[in-house]
Amino acid sequence: MSGASTLNRHRSAKIVVSGAFGVGKTTFVETISEITPLSTEAEMTTSSFGTDDRTFLMGKTTTVALDFGRITIDEPLRLYLFGTPGQERFGFMWDDLVKGSLAAVVVVDTRRLEDCYPAVDYYEQLSIPFVVALNQFDGGLVHSLEDVRSALNVVANTLILRFDARDKASVKAVLLSLLKTLVLVPH
């Protein structure tokens, strides 16, 4: 029997889980994934040219580490959730990884709200639907949702939610809210 005999019915998609170091994006994936998150890496090779036309670098390789989890929905459909365990740096490298993502979660620690600005700007520029998910660390939120909305200066209907990355029902609610915005947006 070959795996390909059922492949026609299979579909997959991915959602990227972003956030600064230590905000809980790994916990987010672990909480909802049906498998222990796996690790892999993406290699990006670039050519770049020096400004004086006399120097150039060819084949410079950068490696981005990724962790990802999986949710199997009615067997032929799988959702992968991936993120970078380390510090995020946006730009052309991230483009290749994010392209083709259905949507994004930006996990935020409200005690360091400004850490998420690059991610929010990035997804807004690429028109990738995203949710700002405020992870409730012990002690509750420092800011109200409205304060966060003003501070982020996001587009008016951007989804901003509180959640607890350790709680499955809470993580589910974030994903559901995010996915529901996709159904409303024409694309």
Add this chain to the structure above:
Amino acid sequence: MSDNEPPRVRPYVITGTNPGRELATLPLEALVATTASADLRQLVFERRTIADLCRSGPRSIGELASSLNVPLGVVGLLVADMAAIGDVEVCETGTDTDLVERLIRGIAAL
């Protein structure tokens, strides 16, 4: 980004007639399955491992990369080569509204 940017999620199909190297950038969620016509005895090293792993059911590029402990791009190249000669098939990334609705129902049921 420009207005004539292609759709965010591009459906694609790899067939034996389209072995272009551009296919090496297979995304981490692309699913790979071994075909009935693949002869595993003729395969060695990573290709053999890929064919074994994908025999009983599809595996994603990401899962293959993790199992093989090689980068995504390397797995992508191997899978593209194997698909070009018909040892594996790669399935389309979904993008339709129906898929999103199925995701919503499925996650709600977790």
